[in-house]
Amino acid sequence: MCRNITTLRGLEPPATSEEVEAAARQYVRKVTGVQKLSDATRDAFEAAVAAVAAATERVLDELPERRTPPPTLPPLRRAEVQERIARRMAEREEHERLHELGLAHEHADDGSVVTT
Template sequence: MCRNIHTLHNFEPEASDDEVHAAALQYVRKISGSSKPSQANAAAFERAVAEIAHATRHLLEDLVSSAPPKNREEEALKAHARAVQRFGPA
C-alpha cells in the first residue's frame, strides 16, 4: 500500500473532502506511475481521481464500526513514535 494513503474510516470528525481527494490522488498516481500526467492524459487522470474520491466517500459513509472513533491527534502522535523508533530522531 502506498505510504501516503492514510486510513480515513472511523475518525471524529469524519474525513474531509480534501483528505478523500488526497487519498484518491495518491492512489491514481501510484497505479498510473505518474505524479503529473502529460496533457494527453490529464483529463483521464483527473476523471479517475474524481471517480475514486466519489467511490471512497460512499464507502466511508456506508462503513459501520462498533469501535469508538479515533482521534486524529492521538493517531498522529502514534505514527510519529513509530517513525522515531524506525528511523531514529530527526
C-alpha cells in the same frame, strides 16, 4: 499498498472531501505511475481521481462506525503539511503576481521562482 494513504474511516471530525480527494489522488498516482500531469494524461487522471473519491465517499458512508480511531493522522491534518501547503500557495500567488505585473522572472528546476 501505498504507505502514503492513511486511514480515513473513524476520524474525528470525519474525513473532509479534501482529505478524500488527496487520498484518491495518491492512489491514482501510485497505480498509474503518473507523477506530473501532461495534456495527454490530465483528463484520464482527473476522471480517475473523481471516480476513486466518489467510491471512497460512498464506502465511508456505508461502513459502520469504527470503534477506535485510525493509528495515524492524515497528512492534511498535520501541522508541518499545512505549513508546506501555505508556503507553496504563497509562492504560487507571488508567481502569479509577477506574471500579472509583467515582471521578469525565471522558473527554477524545483518549481520555485527566481526574480531577475
